[in-house]
Amino acid sequence: MPPVxxxxxxxxxxxxxxxxxxxAGGYRALDTALRQRTPEELIQQVKDSGLRGRxxxxxxxxxxxxxxxxxxxxDGGGRYLVCNADEMEPGTFKDRVILEQNPHVLIEGxxxxxxxxxxxxxxxxxxxxxxxxxxRLEAALAEARDAKLxxxxxxxxxxxxxxxxxxxxxxxxxxxxxxxxxxxxGRRANPRAKPPYPAVSGLWGRPTTVHNVETLAxxxxxxxxxxxxxxxxxxxxxxxxxxxxxxxxAVEHPQLIERPIGTTxxxxxxxxxxxxxxxxxxxxxxxxxSTAFITPEHLDTPMxxxxxxxxxxxLGTGTFIVLSENDCPVKATLNLQRxxxxxxxxxCTPCRDGLPYGVDLLARLERGEAxxxxxxxxxHLFQIIGxxxxxxxxxxxxxxxxGLYAHFRDILEAHVTGRGCPFGxxxxxxxxx
Amino acid sequence: xxxxxxxxxxxxxxxxxxxxTSTAAAPAHPxxxxxxxxxxxxxxxxxxxxxELQQQRGFLxxxxxxxxxxECDLTPHEVDEVATxxxxxxxxxxxxIPIFVCxxxxxxxxxxxxLMASLARVLGIAPGEVTADGRxxxxxxxxxxxxxxxxxxxxxxxxxxxxxxxxxDVRNLVKEIGDAAGAARGTR
Numbered sequence: 001m002p003p004v005x006x007x008x009x010x011x012x013x014x015x016x017x018x019x020x021x022x023x024a025g026g027y028r029a030l031d032t033a034l035r036q037r038t039p040e041e042l043i044q045q046v047k048d049s050g051l052r053g054r055x056x057x058x059x060x061x062x063x064x065x066x067x068x069x070x071x072x073x074x075d076g077g078g079r080y081l082v083c084n085a086d087e088m089e090p091g092t093f094k095d096r097v098i099l100e101q102n103p104h105v106l107i108e109g110x111x112x113x114x115x116x117x118x119x120x121x122x123x124x125x126x127x128x129x130x131x132x133x134x135x136r137l138e139a140a141l142a143e144a145r146d147a148k149l150x151x152x153x154x155x156x157x158x159x160x161x162x163x164x165x166x167x168x169x170x171x172x173x174x175x176x177x178x179x180x181x182x183x184x185x186g187r188r189a190n191p192r193a194k195p196p197y198p199a200v201s202g203l204w205g206r207p208t209t210v211h212n213v214e215t216l217a218x219x220x221x222x223x224x225x226x227x228x229x230x231x232x233x234x235x236x237x238x239x240x241x242x243x244x245x246x247x248x249x250a251v252e253h254p255q256l257i258e259r260p261i262g263t264t265x266x267x268x269x270x271x272x273x274x275x276x277x278x279x280x281x282x283x284x285x286x287x288x289x290s291t292a293f294i295t296p297e298h299l300d301t302p303m304x305x306x307x308x309x310x311x312x313x314x315l316g317t318g319t320f321i322v323l324s325e326n327d328c329p330v331k332a333t334l335n336l337q338r339x340x341x342x343x344x345x346x347x348c349t350p351c352r353d354g355l356p357y358g359v360d361l362l363a364r365l366e367r368g369e370a371x372x373x374x375x376x377x378x379x380h381l382f383q384i385i386g387x388x389x390x391x392x393x394x395x396x397x398x399x400x401x402x403g404l405y406a407h408f409r410d411i412l413e414a415h416v417t418g419r420g421c422p423f424g425x426x427x428x429x430x431x432x433x
Numbered sequence: 434x435x436x437x438x439x440x441x442x443x444x445x446x447x448x449x450x451x452x453x454t455s456t457a458a459a460p461a462h463p464x465x466x467x468x469x470x471x472x473x474x475x476x477x478x479x480x481x482x483x484x485e486l487q488q489q490r491g492f493l494x495x496x497x498x499x500x501x502x503x504e505c506d507l508t509p510h511e512v513d514e515v516a517t518x519x520x521x522x523x524x525x526x527x528x529x530i531p532i533f534v535c536x537x538x539x540x541x542x543x544x545x546x547x548l549m550a551s552l553a554r555v556l557g558i559a560p561g562e563v564t565a566d567g568r569x570x571x572x573x574x575x576x577x578x579x580x581x582x583x584x585x586x587x588x589x590x591x592x593x594x595x596x597x598x599x600x601x602d603v604r605n606l607v608k609e610i611g612d613a614a615g616a617a618r619g620t621r
Contacts, residue, residue: 087578093578096578129521187515188514247581249580254580254583332538336538338536
């Protein structure tokens with residue numbers, strides 16, 4: 001497989017420089033786009049490529065670009081591309097690796113996307129915890145400006161663009177695209193009502209497209225090698241492109257690897273040395289905290305959007321979290337719910353009050369204080385908070401609970417009948433009491 | 434987190450030019466600013482301004498909120514809405530070197546609780562407290578995006594991991610964090 005996103009990755013410790021990125025073919029796609037393609041042709045190419053958003057939702061990227069063809073937003077005012085680098089989904093570290101190792105592929109993707117959608121400015125919204133990654137990104141942006149790949153009249157054409165970095169203060173909800181826009185503007189980062197969608201009214205009320213880092217990093221490959229090539233990279237017929245797959249949790253060698261989308265969990269886990277300590281596999285959260293558990297019977301499911309939906313979960317960010325036979329799925333779900341409860345922005349009641357109630361019920365279950373009816377109470381709670389809350393955070397929180405009930409009923413029951421966690425480990429309460 | 438899917442705004446997008454509009458058919462929404470004005474640009478900087486104040490003062494006291502408000506043309510109330518929102522902005526003292534220990538799923542599966550417990554023993558404080566000399570603070574934090582390096586922590590501008598969790602290793606780790614912070618201050 002030709003590596004696409006991390007082609008020019010440096011050997012160790014440094015990001016690919018402009019020179020090494022160019023040696024690997026970098027910025028040829030930008031040249032092609034600006035000199036030989038119209039914006040409409042580029043949008044059609046992205047549509048044909050089958051590229052889907054890598055931030056978790058899997059929305060078709062070409063369709064998103066197409067919204068920006070609407071004539072209403074072409075009044076001479078600002079039109080903005082925003083790259084979402086606020087990677088805070090537990091278990092997810094893929095965008096970090098792009099920033100660390102190959103920031104130019106993101107810059108090139110953003111420049112092409114900005115040209116295709118007639119953007120006037122582009123921004124990268126990055127979580128502040130990524131100090132080193134932001135340094136490397138800024139260094140790469142400086143290199144690109146010096147080489148006239150950004151700024152006025154890029155590569156001698158009439159297209160001008162700069163990319164600005166906005167550093168956030170660290171809060172999960174900022175990854176929700178409208179909360180991100182509020183955060184960007186210096187407001188408390190509650191999500192906004194939709195519609196209007198960002199394509200109509202986004203940053204400072206102007207037409208805006210928000211994309212994940214990995215999605216934008218796919219764009220140069222699509223433009224340079226074509227839509228058919230990109231589609232052909234996938235392992236499964238309905239897929240397109242490569243995917244950055246990360247493995248963490250009870251994994252022997254936790255890491256990030258780029259593989260054809262649709263590679264199975266069995267292959268990916270095998271490449272990472274299998275389950276930690278040679279233990280048996282209990283379950284996997286396939287794509288970050290807001291995706292449902294799958295079990296060993298799903299190991300041969302292609303890790304792609306549609307195949308995973310068919311087995312009751314989602315690809316999410318494609319960075320999976322492994323539980324071994326020693327890891328209690330109730331305790332793991334409790335950990336995830338503590339995360340969601342802490343990171344709720346507090347704007348709407350079902351999320352602000354419902355998630356802490358869920359934490360309390362799950363903690364009681366783990367401690368052995370739950371009654372049988374509490375099992376139904378937890379199930380019911382997580383079914384109602386998602387549809388009744390303002391944004392997708394609580395709906396995401398409900399996903400792992402859904403998987404817990406679908407696959408680990410026996411373990412849930414054992415927590416009630418055995419008066420506590422059957423996994424024989426002390427619940428680690430210290431940091432969370 | 435997952436960005437929600439975005440349906441097309443108002444009908445099928447295409448290249449068809451807009452129908453000529455008369456003044457009677459004015460857009461439903463009033464014309465919005467074509468470019469962020471100076472006030473918007475100042476406001477956009479608020480997190481950076483607060484972060485710098487925190488580096489100088491250790492945490493964001495009420496005076497810092499007022500200073501940031503003057504700099505970004507915001508009321509103290511508007512500043513506090515932002516200052517109280519973010520995990521890395523601190524409205525209470527957390528030591529000259531706050532140590533943020535990730536307690537999300539991948540770190541928990543790899544000993545985050547043991548790491549936090551050991552740090553608490555070595556520093557002689559509970560999570561949320563500051564050492565008597567005001568040097569170190571100890572706080573939990575959510576996923577730092579370094580799940581391949583679990584268990585990890587954030588100290589200064591570095592994410593460190595995977596961290597060994599027995600007390601001797603953690604003692605060395607704390608010394609290293611302190612030395613690095615001292616060196617960073619020296620080079621400023």
